[in-house]
Every structure is written in C-alpha cells, then in structure tokens.
Amino acid sequence: MSQQEDCSFCQIARGEMDTEFVHEEDNVVAFEDLDPKAPVHVVVIPREHVTAEADLPAETLKQLMGATQTVAEEQGIAEGGYAVRINHGADAGQEVDHLHVHVLGGRGLNMP
Amino acid sequence: MSQQEDCSFCQIARGEMDTEFVHEEDNVVAFEDLDPKAPVHVVVIPREHVTAEADLPAETLKQLMGATQTVAEEQGIAEGGYAVRINHGADAGQEVDHLHVHVLGGRGLNMP
Numbered sequence: 001m002s003q004q005e006d007c008s009f010c011q012i013a014r015g016e017m018d019t020e021f022v023h024e025e026d027n028v029v030a031f032e033d034l035d036p037k038a039p040v041h042v043v044v045i046p047r048e049h050v051t052a053e054a055d056l057p058a059e060t061l062k063q064l065m066g067a068t069q070t071v072a073e074e075q076g077i078a079e080g081g082y083a084v085r086i087n088h089g090a091d092a093g094q095e096v097d098h099l100h101v102h103v104l105g106g107r108g109l110n111m112p
Numbered sequence: 113m114s115q116q117e118d119c120s121f122c123q124i125a126r127g128e129m130d131t132e133f134v135h136e137e138d139n140v141v142a143f144e145d146l147d148p149k150a151p152v153h154v155v156v157i158p159r160e161h162v163t164a165e166a167d168l169p170a171e172t173l174k175q176l177m178g179a180t181q182t183v184a185e186e187q188g189i190a191e192g193g194y195a196v197r198i199n200h201g202a203d204a205g206q207e208v209d210h211l212h213v214h215v216l217g218g219r220g221l222n223m224p
Contacts, residue, residue: 053177053196058170061177065165072200081201084165088184089193091217105203 001048009098013047023074027060028067030103039106040075040082044068050099053086068103077105113160121210125159135186139172140179142215151218152187152194156180162211165198180215189217 003010012019013029022042023030033041044067050056056064065084072078082105087094115122124131125141134154135142145153156179162168168176177196184190194217199206 052181054174054181056174058174062166062168062170062173065173065177069164069166069200077203079201081199081203081206083204084198084200086196087193088181088196089191091189091193092195094193 002050003047004049004098007049007096007098009045009096009100010049013045023067023071025063025067027063030067030071033102037102038083038104040077040104042071042075042103044071044101044103046099051097052088052099056099064099064101068101071103072105075103075105077103081105114162115159116161116210119161119208119210121157121208121212122161125157135179135183137175137179139175142179142183145214149214150195150216152189152216154183154187154215156183156213156215158211163209164200164211168211176211176213180213183215184217187215187217189215193217 011017019031021029021031027047028044030042030044033043044064046056046060046064053061068084072082082103085102123129131143133141133143139159140156142154142156145155158168158172158176165173180196184194194215197214
C-alpha cells in the first residue's frame with residue numbers, strides 16, 4: 001500500500017495527527033472536517049494514497065463508498081438525507097492531494 | 113441486472129427517452145443534467161437500478177466512478193477541477209431513486 005510521508009491525510013491515516021476517527025475499517029478511516037460546511041461533515045479517506053477513485057482497487061473503492069453510508073447511518077443523517085462529495089482540482093476547492101470523500105448532512109444542508 | 117419499469121433513469125438507460133449519451137460503457141451511461149448547476153453538469157448512472165453505492169458489485173462501482181473521470185476529461189474540466197456529488201434522500205435534494213453521480217465543472221463552479 002502506497003503512502004506519502006508529507007501528506008497530511010496519510011499522516012492522519014497512520015495515526016500521527018491525534019485525529020479522532022469517527023469510523024475505521026481496514027482500508028478506510030473517517031474523521032470530522034476541521035471546517036464543517038454542514039451540521040454533520042465527515043471526511044472519509046482510503047489509507048492508501050491515491051488521487052482519484054479509479055486508482056483504487058475495486059474492492060477498496062467499494063469499501064470507501066460503503067463507509068460513507070455507514071458513517072451517514074452512524075451520524076444519524078441517513079434517513080433525512082446526506083450528500084457525498086468528491087472534489088478534484090483547484091476549481092472544485094480540493095486542498096489535499098489524497099482522495100477524500102465528504103459526507104454532509106443535517107439541518108440546513110444546502111445543496112446542490 | 114435489475115431494472116424498474118417506472119424509473120425515469122432506467123428508461124434513459126434503456127434508450128427509451130431520446131436522451132443523448134455524452135458517454136457510454138457496458139454498465140454505465142452519462143447524459144447532461146436537464147437543470148445544470150454549472151457550465152458542465154453531467155449525470156452518470158449505472159444501467160442497473162440500485163439506490164446506493166454499496167448495492168453495486170465492486171467492479172461496476174469502479175466502472176461508475178472511473179466513468180466520472182473519463183467524462184471530466186472528455187468535457188475538458190479534468191485539468192481545472194471538477195466536483196463529483198451523490199445526493200441521498202430529501203435533505204440532499206435527491207429527486208430520482210436510482211443512484212446517480214453528478215459531475216460538475218467549468219467557470220463559476222461554486223463549491224463546496
């Protein structure tokens with residue numbers, strides 16, 4: 001599994017950042033976004049350093065996307081509704097070059 | 113492969129709606145959103161009727177998410193940046209109960 005020394009999300013996944021995991025699986029960890037855009041805003045990442053969905057093995061991608069649903073259920077937003085967002089590149093405001101999936105929900109969630 | 117008679121996205125996938133596909137693979141089709149929220153706004157769906165990512169076989173999920181990247185490249189938004197969004201339930205404004213992935217990009221893309 002590939003990781004990068006200086007990637008903050010790799011460091012989080014390795015447990016070097018004192019970040020509390022709200023959910024954890026063998027290939028995936030989830031933690032609260034530091035700058036939440038909704039009442040519930042969790043970031044779900046693969047432990048492996050990849051930049052795009054297509055770079056993950058199929059089973060890991062399935063675990064990653066499945067974990068977003070588990071997180072939504074555990075956070076109590078699955079029933080009311082939640083948004084899954086992946087941002088790629090500058091126009092979309094991507095700040096960390098390690099694939100990460102935002103899970104947003106709760107009162108006041110403003111879509112699209 | 114499961115489909116539903118009265119699902120508009122199943123009908124699109126079956127070619128019954130005169131919807132032009134901007135991209136097509138064996139298990140996936142993509143078409144322009146009728147109410148675009150960005151200069152480029154394409155909807156990518158599995159042909160199979162499922163409501164959640166975790167309901168898809170791993171290889172189909174990988175094809176679906178990989179297709180979002182292909183669409184972004186073909187639409188010329190991969191380099192500048194693009195957003196991938198999946199909405200679940202009423203709070204997130206989901207209107208069709210068939211898993212669909214929004215790909216948004218271009219000038220004026222307003223995130224998150």
